[in-house]
Amino acid sequence: MVRENNLIIHMQDVCFSYPYGGQTILENLNFKLQKGEKLGLIGHNGSGKTTFLHIIMGLLPVSAGIVRILGNEVRTEKDFRVVRQKIGLLFQHADDQLFSPTVLEDVAFGLLNLGKSPAEARELSLKTLEQLNLKGFENRVTHKLSGGEKKLASLATVLVMQPRVLLLDEPTTGLDEATKERIISVLNNLDISYIIVSHEYDFLSRTTNDICTMKDGQIIYNGDSSMLHTHYHSHKMGKVSHEHHNGPI
Numbered sequence: 001m002v003r004e005n006n007l008i009i010h011m012q013d014v015c016f017s018y019p020y021g022g023q024t025i026l027e028n029l030n031f032k033l034q035k036g037e038k039l040g041l042i043g044h045n046g047s048g049k050t051t052f053l054h055i056i057m058g059l060l061p062v063s064a065g066i067v068r069i070l071g072n073e074v075r076t077e078k079d080f081r082v083v084r085q086k087i088g089l090l091f092q093h094a095d096d097q098l099f100s101p102t103v104l105e106d107v108a109f110g111l112l113n114l115g116k117s118p119a120e121a122r123e124l125s126l127k128t129l130e131q132l133n134l135k136g137f138e139n140r141v142t143h144k145l146s147g148g149e150k151k152l153a154s155l156a157t158v159l160v161m162q163p164r165v166l167l168l169d170e171p172t173t174g175l176d177e178a179t180k181e182r183i184i185s186v187l188n189n190l191d192i193s194y195i196i197v198s199h200e201y202d203f204l205s206r207t208t209n210d211i212c213t214m215k216d217g218q219i220i221y222n223g224d225s226s227m228l229h230t231h232y233h234s235h236k237m238g239k240v241s242h243e244h245h246n247g248p249i
């Protein structure tokens with residue numbers, strides 16, 4: 001049962017289209033994320049999953065509807081500045097997240113911005129890098145990292161801020177199996193709410209509790225994410241990504 005005072009994200013009749021005559025991406029979308037909820041969001045390429053995450057962060061303005069975060073309606077850039085201190089977004093493309101010359105500078109950036117001392121920021125950053133198997137990466141040149149290393153460094157910039165909510169946009173892209181396992185373990189040890197957008201059902205079944213699909217501009221609840229797992233291993237389609245059109249997956 002949804003308890004209104006436990007709502008972290010609450011969207012009502014949200015609509016969004018990209019400017020200059022772009023197609024409608026979100027159409028009267030209604031969505032609730034409760035405290036402690038770990039949600040997987042799946043859907044076709046181009047269905048609007050990234051757009052949805054960017055709307056939560058205030059990176060894109062809704063054309064209609066109401067967005068409430070942590071109980072407050074958010075509309076202005078000032079409102080969303082507060083949101084960005086509480087919600088961490090891992091961008092789909094690491095190059096959108098990383099901009100400093102070295103990994104340590106990137107990871108420490110947000111902490112320094114918050115007023116942490118350089119020593120404190122360094123210590124927390126090194127700890128986070130170690131947590132993500134990136135020990136010794138602190139002085140590496142960011143733009144020379146591999147794709148998977150960039151993804152991990154991006155995740156470090158988000159986790160180091162100890163957000164109350166995480167939005168992860170395809171966090172496993174380019175990662176090897178061992179690194180994926182590391183991320184699964186990090187996520188399973190986090191006591192916060194998050195939304196993970198991913199096309200990797202097995203990963204979602206191990207990191208989330210519930211699954212939703214973005215379809216036709218709306219978010220539809222599919223059910224318990226363990227169903228993804230059962231489904232995966234018992235279904236004749238196996239690991240081939242596919243969709244069912246008659247009810248739950």
Ligand SMILES: Nc1ncnc2c1ncn2[C@@H]1O[C@H](COP(=O)(O)OP(=O)(O)OP(=O)(O)O)[C@@H](O)[C@H]1O
Nearest residue numbers: 018019022025043044045046047048049050051052
């Ligand atoms: N800046 C933009 N201007 C116009 N259209 C855009 C822009 N960004 C995205 N789109 C379009 O909006 C639609 C939704 O894109 P979005 O990236 O949100 O989808 P997605 O579900 O995250 O896709 P994927 O699974 O491929 O990452 C797509 O058709 C995309 O081409």
